[in-house]
Amino acid sequence: MTPATYPPPAPDSAPDGRTSLVDVSVPGRAPDAFDLLRRGWDDQVGTTIPIPPSRPVGGGDYRIRIRHSEVADAVVEDIYSEAIVGGTGGRFNHLNGRVVLHVVHGGTWDFTRAGGRGGTVVAPAGRFVARYNDPPWEFGIGPRTTSQVLILPAAELRPHLGDGHVDGPTDAPALRLLLAYLDTLDSVLDSLSPGGVRAARGALLELAKGVLTEGVDGDEPRFAHALVRAARQLADERLADPGLAPRVLAAELNISVRTLHRVFAGDGESVMAYVRRRRLERALGDLASSPSRLSVSEAAARWSFSDGSHLIRACRRAYGLPPAAYAQELRTGQAPRAGDGDRP
Structure with missing residues (x-):
């Protein structure tokens, strides 16, 4: 039987233990798959957050990879998992008395109250689900699922949740924030x-x-x-x-x-100053990457400048050069490239 793989902690793990990496692989048909999984988990993250009773499904090799960050008594995890089923809360003695929020980016999580009470809550990619974890829940994770999981103390959150759950889209404003x-x-x-x-x-x-x-x-x-x-x-x-x-x-x-x-x-920086700066960066980036196919007027129209003259003036104000000259400097590496997000 192929042994389970327990890579050493990631080199970027925090020296004070706030951030750690769990990466465990288990042969799919191993008769003691859960024991192998638990041993690898305990070796790498300890027992602060115990692994739930679970078993891989599907017959193939199972892998779970978790980036685990502790924020006082709250935990944030970035998870990749192959298909697995298990139980949490209540009689499963896992994360009892916590509120757990799953944000699913790929694959699926599903939750069913143990004993068949209540329906199944399914969170596919693009959805989130938050639960109070004291009643026992059975869960399933689909193949190649990626998600962020927040494990939070319940005292301040349970009044907003009760014993049930809240779910919704990941583009909800509060969740985006x-x-x-x-x-x-x-x-x-x-x-x-x-x-x-x-x-x-x-x-x-x-x-x-x-x-x-x-x-x-x-x-x-x-x-x-x-x-x-x-x-x-x-x-x-x-x-x-x-x-x-x-x-x-x-x-x-x-x-x-x-x-x-x-x-x-x-x-x-004001809201519209940010928008103008980013539009200018995008327009100049397009001109630099397509010098023979895109005119200044076309770049201006693409990025919502009133016309080519507005783009020219904006470029001169920002860089002291007209767009074509600045784009040439971008191509030759003599000018800093526009960022793709926040300012330094």
Whole structure:
């Protein structure tokens, strides 16, 4: 029998243990598959978050890969899993008394109350489901499923959830805001002080409440960076839309236009200044990559400039060069390329 594979911890694991990587493979027909899986899990992440009773399905080799980050008593996991079934909560003695939020990016998760009470909740790609995990649940994960899973203390969240569940689309404004915050948190977590971790935990729970109640108080200063990041992501998706405006972004994020302007002002760049900068970067990038096929006027029209002369003026103001000359510098590597997201 091929032995289970237990790779060493990832080199980017945090020295204080806040972030770790679990990567375990088990032969599909191994009679002791769960024991092999549990042993690999315990060796790599310990017993802080125990593995649920489960078994691989489908007959092929099973692999699970989890990036596990602890934010005080909250946990954020990025998970890749092959098909598996198991149980959690209640008599399964796994994550009892926690609220668990699954955001599914590919594949499926499904949950059924153990004992057949109630229907099955299915979360395919593009959906999320949040559950109170004390009643026992049986779960299934589809092949090649990718998801983010938040394991959260229940005291502050259960009043918004009861013993049931909440589910919805991943493009819901409150969830988009939560995901933007998770991106930010991931980039700074390992460098936070203990006080910073506590503050991050508080913000995480407040945003999770927003998902459960379909609303977030955008006036809270601690959400400002996450709001800016989420608004920028939305704007980047719609740069070619001539109707892109602060009111459109604010409506998508379920906040007021005033709040949107205020959080951008705190970041040093107005909403429309960001939009103009990103449109200019996209237009110049297109000119650099298609010098013989795209005119300045065509690039201007593509990225919602009024006409070619507006694009020329914008480029001269930003870089001191007309678009064709700046595009040439981009091609020769003598000018910095436009970024594809937040400013440095």
